[in-house]
Amino acid sequence: MKLFVIHRFKDRKKAKKSLAKFAKDLSLEISPIFLDSSGKDELWKYDAASAIEQAEAVVVFNKKTCEESENAKWEIEKSKEAKKEIIDISSNNENVDALVKLQSLYELKDEFESCFSPDSKDTFELYKLMIESSESLIQRRQKTNAFFITVIGSLLAIAGLLAKTGSLNSDSIGILYGFSVVGLLLCNSWRNLIDNYGKLNKSKFDVILRLEKDLGAQIFSAEWVSLGKGLRPTKYKSFTSTEKNVPLFFGLLIVLLTLLAAIWQIFS
Structure with a gap:
């Protein structure tokens, strides 16, 4: 700001x-x-x-x-x-x-x-539109996660196959390091995307909760209160904070495997 x-x-x-x-x-x-x-x-x-x-x-x-x-x-x-x-x-x-x-x-x-009008006749239609948009975002988020898991998993599988078949030696170990760099970059991009998806989904629910104030019942607001409004970790923990651990763990795994490869190169 x-x-x-x-x-x-x-x-x-x-x-x-x-x-x-x-x-x-x-x-x-x-x-x-x-x-x-x-x-x-x-x-x-x-x-x-x-x-x-x-x-x-x-x-x-x-x-x-x-x-x-x-x-x-x-x-x-x-x-x-x-x-x-x-x-x-x-x-x-x-x-x-x-x-x-x-x-x-x-x-x-x-x-x-200022984006809301209390006299709007389209509130319910806009409410349904935002819910559909939120559900669509969740689907895109799941597809994104599946994409990164597939790509990073494939890189690890290829690296493992090369090591298992003896295709890697001290001269060609650079291929593995290249895989590691690509994998870490993918993990970083994945983590950033998860974070942005979380922020975007939160903004959509801010709009949904605001629209509910002009409707008869506030079901999502009630659900959010029941979950402690995000202030009670024992009741609810953000999906985003949990999801962000997945690319982190993949990144740590890649770093560990790279270190093992470097040690093998030094002592081989």
């Missing part, structure tokens, strides 16, 4: 420290933008305007001291013109409101809610 930070230079260290603490406490990925402004050089205004446009929101650190600077006041006005959300942060208080606003912006809650 890109944040343009309006501040006085003397407060820069405090601003960086505060934002780093907020990011850690709220588990946010924040990329603050700090610019040096100079009254003698107007070029910074171009950079500031560009940075403000690129930022998702603007942070004003210690607003009272910023209002003492013409440059800072210009940046604040420019942020208002760009219709950016402005978050006031002070070094002298807990900034509870700022934290709430920052987290809401990070999770795009307001924008998410």
Whole structure:
């Protein structure tokens, strides 16, 4: 999340420290933008305007001291013109409101809610569409897993066959190392895909659960509550976190076999 930070230079260290603490406490990925402004050089205004446009929101650190600077006041006005959300942060208080606003912006809650209309007559049809889309995603996910298991398993089988038939020697062992590199790259891609499938499926269920609020019964919401809303590991553990272990184990197996091959090459 890109944040343009309006501040006085003397407060820069405090601003960086505060934002780093907020990011850690709220588990946010924040990329603050700090610019040096100079009254003698107007070029910074171009950079500031560009940075403000690129930022998702603007942070004003210690607003009272910023209002003492013409440059800072210009940046604040420019942020208002760009219709950016402005978050006031002070070094002298807990900034509870700022934290709430920052987290809401990070999770795009307001924008998410604006996508729904309480008077929509198509809610149930959209609800069914999202369920079908989620089921289709699960099927694609299963096919992806099957593909990677087949390919990586085939590489291991070919490597094993070459070793069993004595086709590998100290001169041709490089083939096995090549298989290992390809296998590890596949494991990494597989793990990333599982992670992205999990995120995509979660986003679909966020929409489904939101649509349920406009329906008579909230069956998926009830199921999620029954499972402890993901907060009770004894009741429910994410499929994604479990699935991601499979390519990890395959990768460890490939590394182990490669090490054994290297040891064999050294002592043969």
